[in-house]
Amino acid sequence: MQEIKQLLKITSQLREKYKCHGKNFTLDGRLVGDIGEVLVAEKYGLKLYSENSKIHDGEEILTGRKVQIKASFKGYSYFPYGERSIPEYFLSVKVEENGDLTELYNGPGRYLYENYIVKRKLKPYRNSYYTLSKGVLKGLNIEVIETEKIQKKIAI
Numbered sequence: 051m052q053e054i055k056q057l058l059k060i061t062s063q064l065r066e067k068y069k070c071h072g073k074n075f076t077l078d079g080r081l082v083g084d085i086g087e088v089l090v091a092e093k094y095g096l097k098l099y100s101e102n103s104k105i106h107d108g109e110e111i112l113t114g115r116k117v118q119i120k121a122s123f124k125g126y127s128y129f130p131y132g133e134r135s136i137p138e139y140f141l142s143v144k145v146e147e148n149g150d151l152t153e154l155y156n157g158p159g160r161y162l163y164e165n166y167i168v169k170r171k172l173k174p175y176r177n178s179y180y181t182l183s184k185g186v187l188k189g190l191n192i193e194v195i196e197t198e199k200i201q202k203k204i205a206i
Contacts, residue, residue: 086121125184157194
């Protein structure tokens with residue numbers, strides 16, 4: 051029971067620390083996503099939207115490019131199903147146990163959709179999303195030119 055209390059205390063501390071990003075850090079399955087979003091926002095200079103944004107989680111501060119962020123501890127990502135749900139930019143990361151991020155895919159959502167999902171005739175899970183493996187994402191990420199990626203913040 052002590053471990054549960056520690057988790058609840060930690061999520062409360064995260065909520066307080068990152069309240070400027072509007073994340074709740076609840077233990078209902080959204081925790082990994084919330085953690086990933088704030089880590090990505092800090093690393094890439096993004097402004098996060100409120101919890102209720104449908105397609106995009108935030109935007110690149112310097113350019114205004116809209117971004118959907120997917121974070122996982124397992125190394126795969128869910129890509130939204132449906133032509134109208136394709137994000138402008140898709141940024142998928144694996145959160146390592148030490149808190150570092152490994153970039154899996156960073157680029158236009160349409161590029162990923164057309165060059166993998168459509169080409170492979172991928173079937174969605176219950177007309178909801180596609181599951182993309184780490185290997186697929188990293189392979190596509192190599193093909194995306196640097197100017198088409200969300201840029202990391204320059205450390206000063």
